[in-house]
Amino acid sequence: MMHYNTTEPEELKHWSFSETEFDPLALAKCESIMSLGNGYMGLRSAAEESYIGEKRNLFINGTFNKFDQYEVTELPNAADITRLDIRIDGVRFSLERGEVREYRRLLNLRDAELVRGFVWEYQGKRIRFEFRRYVSLAHKHEIGMRMTVTPLNGRISLSVTSGIDGQVSNSGSQHFHEGEKRIYDKTYIELIQTTTESKIDFVLGAAHRLFIGGTEANLEPKMDIDRRRVAVTYTVDLEQGQTLEFEKAAAVFTSRDLEFAEGPRLDDIREMMLAALKEQHAAGYERRFEDHRRAWEKVWDQYRVSIKSAEPFDQLAVRFAIYHLVIMTPSHDRRMGIGAKGLTGEGYKGHSFWDTEIFILPFYIYTNPPVARSLLEYRYLGLEGARSKALQNGYSGAMYPWEAAWPSDGEVTPEWGQVDIVTGKQTRIWSGVIEQHITSDIAYAVWHYYMATGDQEFMDSFGYEMILDTAKFWASRLEWNEEQQTYHINNVVGPDEYKEHVNNNAFTNYMAHFNIRLAMTYAEELRVQKPALFDRLNSKLGVEAAMDEWSDKIGRIYLPKPNQDGIIPQDDTYLQKKLVDLTPYKSQAKVGSIFDDYNLDQVGEMQVSKQADIMMLFFLLEDQFPLDVKKANYDYYEEKTLHDSSLSLSTHCILANDLGDRELAYRLFRRAAEIDLGPYMHSSDAGVHSASLGGIWKCIVMGFAGVRMLGGALHMNPRLPEAWEEVSFPLYWRGHRIEVHLDRTRISLNTDSEEELTLIIGGNPVKLTGALQLSY
Template sequence: MLSYDNIRSDDLRNWIFSEVEFHPLALGKAEAVMSLGNGYMGLRSASEEPYIGEKRNLLVNGTFNKFDEFEVSELPNAADLTRLDIVIDGTRLSLERGTVTDYERSLNLRDAELVRSFVWEYGGKKIRFRFRRFVSLDRLHQIGLLAEITPLEGGDVSLVVRSGIDGQATNSGSQHFHEGEKRIYDKTYLELIQTTTESKVDFVLGAAHHVKINGEKTDLAPKMDIDRRRVAVSYSVKLEEGSTLAFEKLATVFTSRDREFDGDSSLDRVRQTALEELRSMHSAGYDALFEKHCAAWAKVWQQYDISLKSAHSFDVLAIRFAIYHLVIMTPAHDHRMGIGAKGLSGEGYKGHSFWDTEIFILPFYIYSNPVVARALLEYRYLGLEGARAKAKENGYSGAMYPWEAGWPSDGEVTPVWGQVDIVTGEQTKIWSGFIEQHITSDITYAVWHYYKATGDQDFMNRFGYEIIFDTARFWASRLEWNEAKGRYEINEVVGPDEYKEHVDNNAFTNYMAHFNIQLAMEYYETLREREPRLFEELNRKLSLEQAMAEWIAKAKLIYLPEPNESGIIPQDDTYLQKKVIDLSPYKAQSKVGSIFDDYNLDQVGAMQVSKQADIMMLFFLLEDRFAPEIKRANYDYYEDKTLHDSSLSMSTHSILANDFGDGELAYKLFRRATEIDLGPYMHSSDAGIHSASLGGIWECVVLGFAGVRMLGGELHLNPSLPDAWEELSFPLYWQGQRLKVELERHLLRIEADGEAEVSLTVHGREMKFTKQLQISY
């Protein structure tokens, strides 16, 4: 069970949440939601002592590997650095034996530190344990752990602590590494080398220790041990009652894929760099390293400074939780890497990037840290190689982005087989990698969104135009002519609603493809007139003149589903003719996907039931193309049929509900979104956190309740705070300036950090200001 108000001081209020009871059958929740990271690596927060069912994950961004030819690439689970085998009077520490009191495991979001403490009573002795852990944001390759052990009652104890680097870790059984070298330097510095089996990425992991008793360093000599895929040391000591042993473990993680090794990623260079870093860490110690880490996080909270005054303090914690995880999952250090659907908090979705990044996470960075937003889009530019290969393999032109992406050049990495079919007992085929194609236009939309909000012309010249043109070339080749109806269609696809497979003319897919082609046509003319040299370069590369002729011929004939007599836009050609059933038991579910306890996917596909927002996503992204009454009619129709079985869904519906003036529903859906990971459901995050949902929480706040939108390149604000909120403030980057936006119930204040004039529209009123604006609304 999680607690949200266990604070030690007022300055940490709404910065900490805690696990207040140990559950051996529900380990995954805290492991994932309390995970640590810095964008370079993610460390799942398994406890120091081992338990059956635990997941010890250390994932380093961008190090993808294929176990064999029959599997897709995934982030390999590197050697474990966190396990400690602690033996008290000959008995291994385990909370499944003895009596445990005062248990608490907490994540301090402000300082990004994990703290676990408890009192363990066994064999007539009572001992207090306290564990601390951080993954440095100051130095991306550093991990710090500290264990404090104090016998309280029952006399002295005989204590053994065994610590090391364990390369026997796997990805749920798949071993991604060759057996590597192991060594201990000067009886102090442990080193283990791993190399991935297929991608040949070298990992160099190191660890060193300090042992102190009552604050004084000891000269205990460790027992050294090297075995298959592991290297370790153990320390033995007689610890007096009332004394405290402090055991520091300082660790380093380097790989040959790290940017600092560009030009020379030889193993010798990597291991020498790693050893120097480890020696430096060992000299500094946990406290000094942690202090620098905290200073780095203080800058993060200044950068993403959201302030909220709410009647429900959980709202404040939830927003901070979302930002914390967005920071630790994002590879801000390296544009060759994307964001996984589970971040770096678990093996779910194998570390692959989806449309989650562009639609749900990128807006946070566009408006809060455009430098990072650009890096994430450069990752997609690097992915053009794989996208072009996928298009060619499928018989199309241009760039067809993979549904799941890993290393940029890998192309499509979606697994082919998934969960069980409850009717046949066979594995269900995953069709997304074959026919869920809207991601191609989603990426183009994100490029456009970034450009319009930032004005970054350099990005467009170097990367953006090429993405837009080549994705439009794909869509033009993907269109299918229907002679009988005299129109171009897009058939046999999966839209955002993944409960409907092999559908024709999914409205979201068709409209977004049309948007993609129209955008390419617009920028074709712009580039030809303003940047003729760049135009000629891209023309030679992509045959733009030929492509433009095709776009002109086809764009006006693309079928875009229109509202019927009731104002409802059909989600696809057959959705509105499908069977309607009572969905109330499933809409009240305590776990997602409960409908599959009663039906298989084919049966669900024959019903008017949606996994997540589909038509609603269209209204969210292209909102100025649809009349308000059409959006409202469709919202009322499809919300009733949407189970929100995807974590992506509730934030979109919340934003639209707020647009329609249904503040109560908007806030309810926002709260449900915040509880996907942070809420009471103890198995919701076993495979890792839900990265898109966390981006969606920020979207609910800034794009929803504050009403921030980019419409046709113009900034709009339509604030409508929930009844529970009195004040909201947040930073907003727009056209190169950082704006500080402050909202009260009917008051808006904006302060700009630059001198340029800012144009915006607030609740339909166009206005301009320099430096400061204050209006009532």
Template structure:
């Protein structure tokens, strides 16, 4: 059903993919993977005409609302502007009736435009060509543009189209908005106001239409409708055979969360929004699309990565990943973050996880450091909620939420999840209570950003405070085991979420230890070099007391060591659990098939993992383990890992490359690229997989190119797949722009700096000025 070889005008290849047939039972996949956005808002790519099973979503970043006291906050599904209700000769138009030929729905990644076209024949034998185009502007982030062209091919038709702003939508049943004011100005400009029920965020949405026949403007008096939560205009005309009716719709979206309207009266926002809506209508689709195209041209210039591969799909997959990284990221506002489904669907309610810090942030650290900083400032703003969570759980410092929404909200993880196949009850979601490694993941990301960018201003304003208060949490979280004379971390969930309530999850313990190491290191550095910073933080953080706790406990934290077979136990009991034949689950077509036969409690007692756990530890803290230990653990844990999390495959791919198995690394990379973009037509129904999208970039740059930050130094250890002849990519390192060109035989790096640059290539330290060319 998906065509990956779509050629765009000017013979551009590997810039687009298409849906080649309309299947009403398979709507969700393309709605998600073809979704549009600009970081401010995301629009799910549902068809214009409605179908049972569709999911119309429009999300504006940061506008979280709590529907009910028994539910958690989520991004509310704003009013829909994409639906067209169409009649052909008085009968409702639908692709479920008549005949459909030449069907194609394409996402043009280069220009971020959705294009759908087909020839439809009704029961009377009339053939009509339809063409739809749509974009969410990257130039003006408040604008959505739509354009429809209708051409009868053999006989004229009477055509009616109704379109407006429809707020009769929910988040899977939860209505997040009060009924708001609706109005039509000058029989043209529709306005709908809606306000969230709990957070009181105001939305102002406008829409207008432009009509033409064969390029000549049409003035048709519309039928105006205002109903409950809905405002619309409809038009009827006769279209002769061979002539083309063009219907444009320009919509604008503004909210009181917009920085431009912070602290302003609602009337000010409404006036400004209406003026912008009128200007968008005046300019029209084509003019606004040209500005949008230029904004995307700048994106592709900035993130330009070239792969010379025998497999053309690899190029498309990387561009697909880059596209979604851009459309999901709120580069405009540090109060907002990236959801686990981006802005492409209702999955995970728009909440942010450790996905951002570990799988997405590296893309921005090395490509757009200013955006990486903004995403970390979001975590700084989240210290309020993190401190509250620590206090509520009897700890000190900052305990980051497993799921975070508006930064000050604190923990927003739902309590109840899917059905338990044994009891028939809902399964309790323990992550918000005991999956605590997120706290050290944030600290790790702060350190990663700082060492790669040298951004001292960030550390002084935000970074040190995050590192110190997260370390204070861990110091208070440690539990003394009197019998063994050491500190444990009990009752947790590690990255492998198929193991709940475990003691001494290795990833959690090592990362907590590393978090405290960083706090001690930077405390000592500041004490000798910048004591005024410590003085500023002392009153709020009680740093002297915290420092005593860090230093007195850190050397007594239990860090699981390799056994006689070099295996690091994932937790205290994993190696003693029952082993079963996992072959059919490893070969599953849909993730989570294990739970058709086992409950989570039963899975908890088996040697089976959801995702990389020990492997994540080796990736983040690779210098703490020998190659022999890493390889032994890879061989032990990989057969037991079902990769039921989209986070897993990219990590295993990178580590396979580290072990010199480039064929396996490439196979796992390809599997990672197919999580969303692949042929499984239900893989992305609830939205794209943000972490996997970031992981694709990591596989290429941190895996095959071997780019790493180790001990504050830049390392490059290339191992290209056999299918690739060369790889080119840009990065930023310590404020210097580098262009890296790799082949199987050599490396060429150019630098924008006038100063010499040091790095390590395949274990050898190199110092170069402006250009470096070395054999591999």
């Protein structure tokens, strides 16, 4: 059972949530949502003791490997460091036996620490346990663990086996060769793994300290080295009321780490790991945790969002979202992207989708632009794979992969998915072949970043090339329709993935048109204003020839227009498909319940959408559509949208708020916030929903606060929910930080800028220098 109104201790009110009852059939919920990480690595929060059905995951960002030629690359599950085999008087400790009292597992978001405590009663013995754990934000290679054990009513014999276990896998796929294992000075444990295909070396270390009654105990352990594992066992006798403190320091390095990018030597990695491990081990849990806690203080100052709401859950929800966005983002290395499940589970194999550019990047654009730039440079490094994909499919330019891993890997989308309930066969996954809007999504993200930051150096070095080359792809992708005398984009999947092999998906067509138009504008600007850069890009990409093709085609791209009822067809056939009663599925307790009754082909013939499609178009290109058209389409498509994708609710929330339905907008916001954090115990089994977490921030800042970038200007048009009295947050614009505070009637702004900034508030230009307060 989850508890979200934790008030003990009081200082963690709205900063933590807890599991108050152990359920061995719902392990994955807390393993995912209570995961720890720092962007370099992510550690799923499985319990220290082992249970059937658990997922013990440790992922190191960017270390992709292919199990064999028949599978796609994925983040390999590194050796497990967290498992402890605990025995009391010779009996293996497990919460599935005996009585468990005072149970609570809590994630402290403020300090990024996992805490679990309870009293275990078995065979007449009562023992108090507490476990603490962190993945350091101050020292990116470091994991810290601490266990305390206190017998409450008699003497016990306690043994603890701890080490590094390489017998784990990715749901059966073993990504590592058997590696070398060593124990130095009976203290420092080392295990080396090497991935089977990408040949990345993992060097993991662990060491332990034991204190009895507050005094360090220099016990000699029993050592054990077995196939793919190395461990030590400590045995102690504890009297009633006597406490054992058991600390474990762990360090993780790989040959893919940025410091080894010039050519790693295994011996160098081992030396670095051992040095880091010894330093951590000598300092102890509390001192190193303090370093970590101070690093998180800076995080919360950087990203602080404060909400005064009648519903305290709202404040917790945005802190939860920001916490996970931070721990999933590889801000340390531009060669790496963000997985659709972050680093919290095996779902989607660690691959990056359009989730990053459309749902997560805005958070960083407006709160930490250097991180946003790093994520876009990851896509620049992926141009090699994008060009290869375009060439393989018979197109020009850069065709970005639907799923991306290591930048040069190109397309890594699996070919086959879940079972078809009608045929019993595996379902073919078409998104890697025909879900192509990702290419214009990335171009849009480059433009969005540039408009908000004014980062000209980024554009000169990376951005222009990305926009021009993606436009070349779209120009080659267009198909001439002789009958209509227009260019079409046929056989695609749009954002609504319940409609495959459609022609002229409105989102895809409009975004392709935007991409080409943007390239035309920038190419002409470069030719006039930056001739040397234009010549360089022209030599590399053939820009002059492309400009002729763009000019010839841009005015004849088919852009679906509203029909007599004001409805823009989502694709050529959507409005002709049959209407069905979606009531049972709109009120579903789990996503995808429509597939209990129909297969994907059958759903493809209904007017039902998985997620926002036309609505996403209205959000990204909002100034291209009048309000009455948005309203008509929202009313039409919202009732047909099941929100079976976690990406969907935040977009519908923002549009509902724009259209004046604050009650619905707030309801959709709460549903988005509850995808991971809510009461459903199996919604996050495969990992958290990265895009939805970015969407929570977007609902607050871009939705309720009305922050938008339109035409290169920063707009604010607040419409707070009835439940909220105040909201405040930081905002970066053109290199300057603006502190924003809103209540129901007033807006207060403070900036560090010595220059005069122009904002559009409620449709009116406002000059900002220093501080400003006005009514809206």
